[in-house]
Structures are given as C-alpha cells and as structure tokens.
Amino acid sequence: MALLEIQNLTVEFQTASGLFRAVDNVSLTCDRGEILSIVGESGSGKSVSMLALMGLLPWTAKITADRLAFDGKDLIGLSPRQRRNIIGKDMAMIFQEPMSSLNPCFTVGFQLGETLRIHMGMNRAQRRERSIELLKLVGIPAPEERLSNFPHQMSGGMSQRVMIAMALACNPKLLIADEPTTALDVTIQAQILDLLVRLQKENGMALVLITHDMGVVAETAHRVQVQYAGQKVEEQPVGQLFADPHHPYTAALLAALPERAVAGEKLPSIAGVVPGQHDRPTGCLFAPRCAFVQPDCHQGARRQGRELGEALCNYPLVKGVPLDHPAFAVKEGA
Amino acid sequence: MLRFLLGRLAILIPTFLGVSLIAFSFIRMLPGDPVMLMSGERVMSEERHAAIMHDLGLDRPMPVQYLNYLTDVLSGDLGTSIVTKRPVLGEFLSLFPATLELSLCAIILAVVLGVPAGVFAAVKRGTWFDQSIMGVALVGYSMPIFWWGLLLIIFFSGYLQWTPVSGRISLMYFFPPVTGFMLIDSLLSGQPGAFRSAFSYLILPTIVLGTIPLAVIARQTRSAMLEVLGEDYVRTARSKGLSPLRVVGVHALRNALIPVITTIGLQVGVLLAGAILTETIFSWPGIGKWMVDAVFKRDYAVVQGGLLLIAGVIMLVNLAVDITYGFINPRIRH
Incomplete structure (x- = not known):
C-alpha cells in the first residue's frame, strides 16, 4: 500500500470575483522510500495541493477529495488536533523561501526544540542533544554555537539546512519539499539537493519534491507527475518520461530545456501563459498553447491509461508522434 | 548598548x-x-x-x-510655587504618585484588553466579531475625554450609584502616604474596607483615561497581527503541528508586538495629556489637576517646572521603550 494516496483532490478559493479552482481533481500516490517529483509552471497548483494535504491553506480555501490517505489513515475524517499530531511529525514540509520561513524573533535552538518537545516530549537536555545531532546531520558546522543564533545571522543556504533539520526532527515518513532550492544560489542549490537525496536514502523516507526545474527532476526523482493549470496531465517514472513524454505539455517542457537545444538555434519555448481564473478555456486546458490541437480538444480531454502515462490528452504522443491524430494519420495512409 | x-x-x-x-x-x-x-x-x-x-x-x-x-x-532648583510658596519639585513628587497610579491602571487596562481584542479581531478578520471590535475601537478613539467622563459619572455614579463621583478614597479613611499609591497604601494601612474604597474610586477614571489608548492599541495590534499572520514563518509554525494558540500567541504575537510596543510608548504622552482632563473631571489630586490650577493662577514656576518634569517622564518612558525594543526584536540587539 502506498504511503500517500490522494484521490481526486480539488481546491477552490473564494475570491472577490467568484470561485477559483487552483487544484482540479488531482490524484497522486507516493510509496515509502520513493522520490516523487511534481513538475509544472507557476500556477499549476503543485504547491497548493501539498499545502492542502498539510492543512496549511487559509480558511478561504475549499478542499474536497475522495481520499486523502497517509500511512493508512484517511486525513479527511480527522479532527484538527489529530491532524496536528501527524503534521510536523510523520509528515513534514520545507518551503521555497528559507530566509522568511524561520521566525526572526526566536533562536534556531528554540525553533528546533519546539518540534521535539511537542511531538516527542523530550526534556531540555534531550532536546539540545537531538538538535545538535540534527544540525550535524544537515551539515552545519559548529552546531552548538548555531543553536543560539537568530535567523538573520544565517545565510539562505544555512537557513534551508535548519529548515530541513526541523522537518527531520521526528524522523518523518514523508517529507514535502516545495521548491527548496529556488531562492538559493546555484552552487548551494546542488548542495541542498544532494543533502535531501542523501537524507531520503539514509532515513528511507518518502520525498515529494515540488519543482519547475526539469534538471532537478532528472537528477533526483524516481517518478514524475506533471501538472498544468491545476490538473495532473501526465505521470511516469523519470527515465521513461524523459525518453518518451506522452503529453504535449511535457514534451514542450522537455524541449525547452537548454541542455536539449540544438547549438546555434533559438531556444524553444511554449507560447502563451498558464490560464488563470478569467481566461480558463473549456475542454482541454492546454489546447490554446498546444501544437497538435484539434477541434474536439475544445470539448474535453480524455484520460489515457497507465501505458500512456495517464496523459490527459486526446492525442497522446508516442515517440513524439500524436496517436490517432488526423494530420498524422493522413500522412501514414499516403 | x-x-x-x-x-x-x-x-x-x-x-x-x-x-x-x-x-x-x-x-x-x-x-x-x-x-x-x-x-x-x-x-x-x-x-x-x-x-x-x-x-x-x-x-x-x-x-x-x-x-x-x-x-x-x-543647579537642581525648579523654583517655588508663587501661590503655595512650596518647592515645585516637592509638590510634584507628592502629587505624581496619584497620576502614576491612575496612568498605570489605565495603560494596564488598555494593554490587557487591547492586545487580545486586536489579536482576536485579526484572527477572525472579516467576521462580525472583528467588525464590532473595530467599530467600538473607532468610537472609543473619537470619544472626547471630558464628555465621556461626564457620561460615565452621570450613569454609574449618578443613576446607578455604583461608583463614587470624585476623589481618591472615601473621607472615612485616613492614613499617612507610604508609597503614594492609594491601592498599596490602603492595604498597608490595614483598615478594613480601605482597599475596596480606593479601588472603587479608581474604576471610572481608569476607564476614561484608558479608553483612547485601548482603542489605539487594539487597532494597532490588529493591523500588526494581520501582517504577521501572512508571513512564511507562521506557515512554518503551523507546519510543525503546533496548536493554533501557540502559533498565534507565541510565533505571531512576538513579531506583532514590535510595532505595538512603540504604540504603547507613544500612548504615554497621550495618557499624561489625558490625565489633565481626567483628573480635573474626577478631582483626582494628581499633577494634571495641579497643572491646570497653576495655569489658572498664573503660577509661572509650577507651570514651567511641571512641564519640564512631565517632559522628562515622557522622555524616560520613550527611552525605556527603546530598550525594551532591543529585547523583543533580536535584529536590533545584534
């Protein structure tokens, strides 16, 4: 049984101009010890779905799901108190902006120790010992001194290491990392990713890595879920996804990687932007930007089977060629 | 430092x-x-x-x-009163405890009610609770002190006869001043009912003097809290599985208090200005009433010396606020 199992999660926000659907019937599973990467542009609902799982969305968010199971327990029926016993302990999360994610008024030691006291009931001496151990684990030099530091005395990379230490405090079964390297320098990015992968292996925990960086995905993930405008459009193991993307959006994302560009030619990009609240198309949401769009795409998009990466597309690509596509079918026949 | x-x-x-x-x-x-x-x-x-x-x-x-x-x-000589022929400093020192007692009670009332009211209004923003608290605060802030004082006297002292009209303690009690604070002196005197009497005399002036600071502190706390509640570190605190009380009361409030402390410090000036009116309405024998009498009698030495001493008190309080600031905001300390 999967550690994390989400079925048809929908998140809607009440805004001044009506309901905005940030996450649209997204299903997701993550096994123990697996690294699942959720990829998509800004506004694809990848962070929101994980924040919904953690229960961190503001009250204006309306969350519905057929199933929101973690470690065999359905989170939907739980009281807020029961849910708080899980988050921060068995399920932890780190965020995009490490500098602003730590409370500026409290020391590192206080913020680390707080989790240990609440979930593990450790006394002062135990907390101190475990905090030092955790800071060592995430590669912070002189951890004893760091404990009395305030966040403004640390760099971004250091702050993110502290955030990771805090998340790992109670040996979680699942760690959700929401673009953990986006706000950091390139050299630090690699260090933090290596750290996350190493800790994931050592602790055998599951890792959900939210990112928009396909390079990060290629280096770290086992399995990839691609999201677009709040919908899951494709899901495949990482190697297969890079070798044979089935959804035109995935293919376009991969084609836009600088590493894949042909020297001397213009870098390919996807024209247009992710639709927002007011320009949401009917039918397939990617249709306005799709190179293979057909009239019936504006009516709706079919979910393909497992063998085609569960692509949400009427004409899924196989080896770069859209299946059953009229334009291509004519060529084959001729 | x-x-x-x-x-x-x-x-x-x-x-x-x-x-x-x-x-x-x-x-x-x-x-x-x-x-x-x-x-x-x-x-x-x-x-x-x-x-x-x-x-x-x-x-x-x-x-x-x-x-x-x-x-x-x-050379340390503030002169002697033209009217009473007594040294200004001596008169000030004998009357100041009365004002200090009243002002302290007023600011304590304002902080004890204003901070929680602001916090609750921020947490429940947009609800009827928030709107009514802020509505009441606006009314309180706009209330002219002399009129508000008279209203309370007419209703509580005149109509309901719950509280005395003016003075510091019932004429039945007499004891020499030890600390100058009637609440403490009445306890020290050991006379039965003295404390109760002193307390009942203090209620209305405290409410009248505390109303404006209460309104200002409530509004300031609410806006500071609203800003802080949207910060990343509050989300981090919630992601640890902390109780809402701890998230709001420790992680958010500590940060929101920084601007609130400044406001409280500024209110001390407002308090001493308000004390002049309040003491006059309630015949409270403090420096406010003393100054007003001195102005009417053109007692130059008292007005000059009194203003100088009041200014000194305000400056000392502001200095204390600046020092407190360093304690509550680690970014200033280091």
Whole structure:
C-alpha cells in the first residue's frame, strides 16, 4: 500500500470575483522510500495541493477529495488536533523561501526544540542533544554555537539546512519539499539537493519534491507527475518520461530545456501563459498553447491509461508522434 | 548598548532646552499676572503690585528671567510655587504618585484588553466579531475625554450609584502616604474596607483615561497581527503541528508586538495629556489637576517646572521603550 494516496483532490478559493479552482481533481500516490517529483509552471497548483494535504491553506480555501490517505489513515475524517499530531511529525514540509520561513524573533535552538518537545516530549537536555545531532546531520558546522543564533545571522543556504533539520526532527515518513532550492544560489542549490537525496536514502523516507526545474527532476526523482493549470496531465517514472513524454505539455517542457537545444538555434519555448481564473478555456486546458490541437480538444480531454502515462490528452504522443491524430494519420495512409 | 544609551541621553539635552523655553514663554503669553490673580477681588495699589512683582523677579526683562530660571534648573532648583510658596519639585513628587497610579491602571487596562481584542479581531478578520471590535475601537478613539467622563459619572455614579463621583478614597479613611499609591497604601494601612474604597474610586477614571489608548492599541495590534499572520514563518509554525494558540500567541504575537510596543510608548504622552482632563473631571489630586490650577493662577514656576518634569517622564518612558525594543526584536540587539 502506498504511503500517500490522494484521490481526486480539488481546491477552490473564494475570491472577490467568484470561485477559483487552483487544484482540479488531482490524484497522486507516493510509496515509502520513493522520490516523487511534481513538475509544472507557476500556477499549476503543485504547491497548493501539498499545502492542502498539510492543512496549511487559509480558511478561504475549499478542499474536497475522495481520499486523502497517509500511512493508512484517511486525513479527511480527522479532527484538527489529530491532524496536528501527524503534521510536523510523520509528515513534514520545507518551503521555497528559507530566509522568511524561520521566525526572526526566536533562536534556531528554540525553533528546533519546539518540534521535539511537542511531538516527542523530550526534556531540555534531550532536546539540545537531538538538535545538535540534527544540525550535524544537515551539515552545519559548529552546531552548538548555531543553536543560539537568530535567523538573520544565517545565510539562505544555512537557513534551508535548519529548515530541513526541523522537518527531520521526528524522523518523518514523508517529507514535502516545495521548491527548496529556488531562492538559493546555484552552487548551494546542488548542495541542498544532494543533502535531501542523501537524507531520503539514509532515513528511507518518502520525498515529494515540488519543482519547475526539469534538471532537478532528472537528477533526483524516481517518478514524475506533471501538472498544468491545476490538473495532473501526465505521470511516469523519470527515465521513461524523459525518453518518451506522452503529453504535449511535457514534451514542450522537455524541449525547452537548454541542455536539449540544438547549438546555434533559438531556444524553444511554449507560447502563451498558464490560464488563470478569467481566461480558463473549456475542454482541454492546454489546447490554446498546444501544437497538435484539434477541434474536439475544445470539448474535453480524455484520460489515457497507465501505458500512456495517464496523459490527459486526446492525442497522446508516442515517440513524439500524436496517436490517432488526423494530420498524422493522413500522412501514414499516403 | 552603552553607546546606544549615551546617544539617547545626549538627545535629552536639546529637548529639555526646547521644553523649558516653550513652557517659559507660553505661560507668559497669557493675559494677567500671578500677583493680580492673587489679590483677587481686593484692590491693590500700583506701588504694592510693582513691589511684589519686583520681589518675585518678574519685573526684569524676559531673557534675563529665562537665563536666571535656566541657571536655577541646572543647579537642581525648579523654583517655588508663587501661590503655595512650596518647592515645585516637592509638590510634584507628592502629587505624581496619584497620576502614576491612575496612568498605570489605565495603560494596564488598555494593554490587557487591547492586545487580545486586536489579536482576536485579526484572527477572525472579516467576521462580525472583528467588525464590532473595530467599530467600538473607532468610537472609543473619537470619544472626547471630558464628555465621556461626564457620561460615565452621570450613569454609574449618578443613576446607578455604583461608583463614587470624585476623589481618591472615601473621607472615612485616613492614613499617612507610604508609597503614594492609594491601592498599596490602603492595604498597608490595614483598615478594613480601605482597599475596596480606593479601588472603587479608581474604576471610572481608569476607564476614561484608558479608553483612547485601548482603542489605539487594539487597532494597532490588529493591523500588526494581520501582517504577521501572512508571513512564511507562521506557515512554518503551523507546519510543525503546533496548536493554533501557540502559533498565534507565541510565533505571531512576538513579531506583532514590535510595532505595538512603540504604540504603547507613544500612548504615554497621550495618557499624561489625558490625565489633565481626567483628573480635573474626577478631582483626582494628581499633577494634571495641579497643572491646570497653576495655569489658572498664573503660577509661572509650577507651570514651567511641571512641564519640564512631565517632559522628562515622557522622555524616560520613550527611552525605556527603546530598550525594551532591543529585547523583543533580536535584529536590533545584534
């Protein structure tokens, strides 16, 4: 049984101009010890779905799901108190902006120790010992001194290491990392990713890595879920996804990687932007930007089977060629 | 820290000079002089008037009077009251505890009610609770003190007869002042019912004087809290599985208090200004009433000395606020 199992999660926000659907019937599973990467542009609902799982969305968010199971327990029926016993302990999360994610008024030691006291009931001496151990684990030099530091005395990379230490405090079964390297320098990015992968292996925990960086995905993930405008459009193991993307959006994302560009030619990009609240198309949401769009795409998009990466597309690509596509079918026949 | 303190103390010198000059010249701009007012209805000959003015040193040119006054102040002599012939400093010290007691009670009332009200309004923003709290705060902030005081007296003292109208304690009780604080002295005296009496006399003036600071603190706390609740570190605190009480009351409030402390410090000036009206309405024997009486009697020495001392108190409080600031905001300390 999967550690994390989400079925048809929908998140809607009440805004001044009506309901905005940030996450649209997204299903997701993550096994123990697996690294699942959720990829998509800004506004694809990848962070929101994980924040919904953690229960961190503001009250204006309306969350519905057929199933929101973690470690065999359905989170939907739980009281807020029961849910708080899980988050921060068995399920932890780190965020995009490490500098602003730590409370500026409290020391590192206080913020680390707080989790240990609440979930593990450790006394002062135990907390101190475990905090030092955790800071060592995430590669912070002189951890004893760091404990009395305030966040403004640390760099971004250091702050993110502290955030990771805090998340790992109670040996979680699942760690959700929401673009953990986006706000950091390139050299630090690699260090933090290596750290996350190493800790994931050592602790055998599951890792959900939210990112928009396909390079990060290629280096770290086992399995990839691609999201677009709040919908899951494709899901495949990482190697297969890079070798044979089935959804035109995935293919376009991969084609836009600088590493894949042909020297001397213009870098390919996807024209247009992710639709927002007011320009949401009917039918397939990617249709306005799709190179293979057909009239019936504006009516709706079919979910393909497992063998085609569960692509949400009427004409899924196989080896770069859209299946059953009229334009291509004519060529084959001729 | 020492540098910071010395810098702060250095600013006090020009401020004191300014205050002394303003106090000195403003009271002399009022028509009439102390000697004429002392003589009252009786007719006083020109010669006698001039002789007394000469004795008091009031016939000399203004700049000379000011310089003389300044020299006296610098040597620690604030002069003697023209009316009572007692030293200004002594009178101030004997009356100040009454004002301090009233002001402390008012600010405690304002903080104890205002901070939680602001926090709750922020947490429940947009609800009827928030709107009614903020509505009441706006009314309180706009309430003219003298009118508000009279209303309360008419209703609670006149109509319901729950509280006494004016004074500090019932005339039934008499005991020598030890601390100058009636609440403490009444307890020390050991007379049955004395504390109860002192307390009942304090209720209405405290409410009247505390109303404006209460409204200001509630509004400031709400807006500071609203800002802080949207910060990343509050989300981090929630992601640890902390209870809402701890997230709001520890992680958010500690940060929101930084601007609130400034506001509380600024309210001390408002309090002392309000004390003048409140003490007059309730015949509260403090420095507010003392100053008003002195202005009416053109008691130059008392007005000058009193203003100087009040300004000194306000500056000391602001200094204390700056120091507190360093304790509550680690970014300033280091």
